[in-house]
Amino acid sequence: MSEKHKDEVTGVETTGHSWDGIRELNNPLPKWWIYTFYATCIWAAVYWVVMPAWPYLSLDGWTYTKGVIGYEQRDVVTGEIEAIAAGRADTMQKIATTPLPEIAADPGLMEVALGAGRAAFGDNCAPCHGSGAQGSKGFPNLNDDEWLWGGTLDDIHTTLQHGIRWDADDNTRFNIMMAYGRDGILSRAEVSDVAEYVLSLSGGSENADAVSRGADIFQSQCVACHGEAGKGNQELGAPDLTDAIWLYGGDKTDIVETVSNGRSGVMPAWGERLDEGTIKALTLYVYTLGGGQ
Structure with a gap:
């Protein structure tokens, strides 16, 4: 009702x-x-x-649907990026044409360079060296003060520009660790002895007999690159064997693997992909990470 x-x-x-x-x-x-x-x-x-x-x-x-006014958010973002790039163009051009020491001495220019270098590092270098440049096995830690090819501004710039063992660049840095075991230069026992000697250079071996035998092998086979004292040679990219920093691992098994099969890691020549201003910004950023010489 x-x-x-x-x-x-x-x-x-x-x-x-x-x-x-x-x-x-x-x-x-x-x-x-x-x-x-x-x-x-x-x-x-x-x-x-x-x-x-x-x-x-x-x-x-x-x-x-596109809408009657044809608005595109993507166009807006693209326009904003282009505006930012245009605003930075003059400064990046100045970075490209200014010597590295002068950029480092100019606080304003250095601030821009470090910002651009940090961004470029994240886009291009972090996949191998890590977002914090800490590296990993086979990829150098860029935060310490040990440099395979030198840590001056010019050294870092050359490494970035031309790469390491990059076949497409005639000026690439090039040297290889020979495969002493695989190529039959040393026997398995000799590889073991020289690995023991290399361990002893950083205080990691207690096998005196193997160290003694390995010392003779080292002097005949390894000093040309690593030096008589095992201190390495940055002009050849030969690492210092007396410290506790190991690119491919520092235990006996790792060293035997290195001596037996060699090492020939590759770094791209970034000069093929990045402009000079970005290369210089990356150089300065990497230089300031901790171990610039």
């Missing part, structure tokens, strides 16, 4: 519906709320027409 009734407590008229003596109040939303709701519906319809808003499947795959 439907019979309208005014509620005695609230003073609101009911809808006329009653369930088991319970009446439903007729208490509609305020007009302003209703009008706001209608306005949002109209706004959504207008937005759908004007702006890119609705996905659909075309012959080329999924795409979306």
